[in-house]
Amino acid sequence: GQNIDQPTEMTATEGAIVQINCTYQTSGFNGLFWYQQHAGEAPTFLSYNVLDGLEEKGRFSSFLSRSKGYSYLLLKELQMKDSASYLCAVRKSNYQLIWGAGTKLIIKP
Amino acid sequence: DAGVTQSPTHLIKTRGQQVTLRCSPKSGHDTVSWYQQALGQGPQFIFQYYEEEERQRGNFPDRFSGHQFPNYSSELNVNALLLGDSALYLCASSLDAGQETQYFGPGTRLLVL
Numbered sequence: 001g002q003n004i005d006q007p008t009e010m011t012a013t014e015g016a017i018v019q020i021n022c023t024y025q026t027s028g029f030n031g032l033f034w035y036q037q038h039a040g041e042a043p044t045f046l047s048y049n050v051l052d053g054l055e056e057k058g059r060f061s062s063f064l065s066r067s068k069g070y071s072y073l074l075l076k077e078l079q080m081k082d083s084a085s086y087l088c089a090v091r092k093s094n095y096q097l098i099w100g101a102g103t104k105l106i107i108k109p
Numbered sequence: 110d111a112g113v114t115q116s117p118t119h120l121i122k123t124r125g126q127q128v129t130l131r132c133s134p135k136s137g138h139d140t141v142s143w144y145q146q147a148l149g150q151g152p153q154f155i156f157q158y159y160e161e162e163e164r165q166r167g168n169f170p171d172r173f174s175g176h177q178f179p180n181y182s183s184e185l186n187v188n189a190l191l192l193g194d195s196a197l198y199l200c201a202s203s204l205d206a207g208q209e210t211q212y213f214g215p216g217t218r219l220l221v222l
Contacts, residue, residue: 004151033210042199042213043152087151095207096165097142099151 002026004100006088011106012078020073020086020103028093034062034073035087037102043087046073075105083107111136113202113214121220122190130185130217134202141183142211143175144199152199158183159206187219195221 004024012018024032031050035043049055049064049071061074073086085102092098114133122128134141140159144152154167158177177183181202187194197218201211 035213042215045210045212048210089151091207094165096154096157096167097152097207097211099153101149101151 002098004088004090004098006086006100006103008101009104009106011108012075014078014080014107014109016078017074017076018078018105020075020088020105022071022073022088022100024069024071024088024090024098024100026090026092026098029066029090030093030095031091032062032064032071033089033091033097034060034071035089037085037087039084046086078107080107080109113138113200113212115198115200115214115217117217118215119218119220121222123222124190124192126190126221127186127188128190128219130187130198130200130219131182132185132200132202132214133182134200135212138202138204138212139181140203140206141177141181142201142203142207143183143185144201145169145194146197146199146216148196155185157207164206190221192221195219 034046037043047062054063059076064071087102088100089097142157143155146152156166161177172188174186197216199216200214203211
């Protein structure tokens with residue numbers, strides 16, 4: 001079967017660092033995406049990994065281990081505006097995206 | 110550079126009615142994918158249109174149908190609406206049948222009473 005798991009909710013403090021994990025089991029793999037979604041809005045693209053390792057983009061970094069079926073999104077220097085849901089999505093060999101349920105991140109002052 | 114647009118933004122229908130949602134892709138994109146997102150859940154793939162044809166379909170009944178026009182814009186039609194069809198409907202555009210990153214429109218929030 002196909003399964004993508006993320007924690008339902010996480011809480012962190014403004015200025016701190018948080019790591020959001022994603023584990024997946026899918027038939028075929030052609031990349032992993034992270035999207036941010038503020039309440040009531042559409043998802044916006046954050047990062048893409050297709051090879052193992054770390055991709056850094058400003059305050060956000062994403063890591064992938066294909067052998068472990070594992071990824072994480074690392075957010076540094078947290079700001080209040082980072083309060084949102086973070087969605088992990090795996091792209092299958094046929095380019096179809098399979099989505100996790102999302103992790104709601106709450107930032108406290 | 111215009112992003113993905115969707116209309117309407119909100120819609121209220123009653124059970125048994127039919128609805129049509131519209132999407133215009135980002136400039137230069139030729140592929141449109143439709144998703145249904147229930148509250149607190151990730152998007153669920155409905156189908157994808159490329160070159161005016163339905164290329165892939167998720168696990169949705171035939172009540173859900175669509176179309177893509179020569180200008181790459183797309184429509185999602187849902188017949189015989191059920192209460193469970195209440196959700197945020199998202200359109201995402203990309204290039205080359207989804208080989209590139211998908212960019213989302215603002216969504217249409219559908220409420221079925």
